[in-house]
Amino acid sequence: MFAHEQRQRVVALCIELSRRGYLAGTGGNVALRIDAECFAVTPSAIDYLSMQAEDICIVRTKDLHQLDGTRTPSVETGLHAQVMRRRPDVGCSIHTHQPVASACTLLGAPLEVTQPALRRLLGARIPIAGYMPSGTGLLARLLARQLRPTVNAYLLRNHGVVCCGTNLQAAVTVVEALELVARSHLQTQIQARAAREPDLAAGLQRVLTALDSHRHTSGASSLSQT
Template identity: 55%
Template sequence: MKHAAERRQVVDLCLALSRKGYFAATGGNLMVRIDDALVAVTPSATDYLTMTPEDVCVLRLRDLARVEGHLRPSVESSLHARVLAARPEVRCSIHTHQPVASACALLGLALDVPPALIGSLGPRVPLAGYAPSGSRWLAGKLARVVSAQANAYLMRNHGVLCCGVDSDAAMRALDDLEQLARTWLSTRIAGEADRRPERREALLRVQASLLANVPHESAVAPAPTPSPSP
């Protein structure tokens, strides 16, 4: 099997993301750069808990033609390819529907990042406008907000994409984005509870549930300020 190391890496990353709750069944996808010409990407509609390295697709980055692998590549391949093409230093791109950050994507607001997390996420988490999943339209909307300064992106009504110079950096960005979103949503709920005393008890129960199971410690301190979508 050609490109065995990168295809095994894709499998290992999918298992790690499933354990975190960021991937579920066939939901979520990722791409790993092999070299300047080739990438490894998750296959379409394949349960990540049963996926093998042989199932992982190898594509040409420039046109997404399949070079290796017997399954169809992820329908989101063009999404990742636009990021890797625009950011030559990026070696890993991950798209998830992780719960808290995806809630922020539903609200349709970009997030400003506190200083402690700028090294991981960049100064701002941009928002890409809505387009159907798997479409070139969505890939184009994301491409318009991709920049060298941002390693995390919200996609309206869809989910998130994080990238990094290696898989560790991309995974850290996912974790930091989730905690950033948790802090921002908690602050928003608390403000709503203050403004609406008749719903305060219910809102504070929601806030307590949100904060009950924090998966990793983060250096987030002040709540970020939401930014309007471009």
């Protein structure tokens, strides 16, 4: 099997992300660069916990032509291709619907990153790409406009996020760090509303607590919240 090791690593990563609550069912997708010409990407409509190495697709970066694999590549393959083309330093990109960061996409605004360590990891400001239907070239092009060499996390309006890193573990670390930044942002928004809209603030706090509970019962983050 072509790129068997890389395919196995993608499967292992999907299982890890599912257990941590960042992926669920068939939602989200992962891409791993093989070389300058192609990358491995998860297939469409297969549960991550039942996925096998042979299910992973190999596509050509420049035109998304499928080079190997019998499954249909993820409908979001175009998102990953844009990252791979425009960021040659990136070895792995991850698209998730992770709960807290995805909630932030509904606000329609970028996220400012204030903590120095997180700024170095994510970038000073997390951009947001405008809304387009999932799986369309239009969405991929909107993301492409936001890509920056020093930014490793991106919001997709009313949809989810794209995170990237030099390798698998670096990309996972970005996923985790983005969730921390998103949680801090939502907590700040809730506190700002507490005095003038206490009932709404209390309801929002319950939602945020529920989102935290979903992620922690799925698997603990390896990042400290300090």
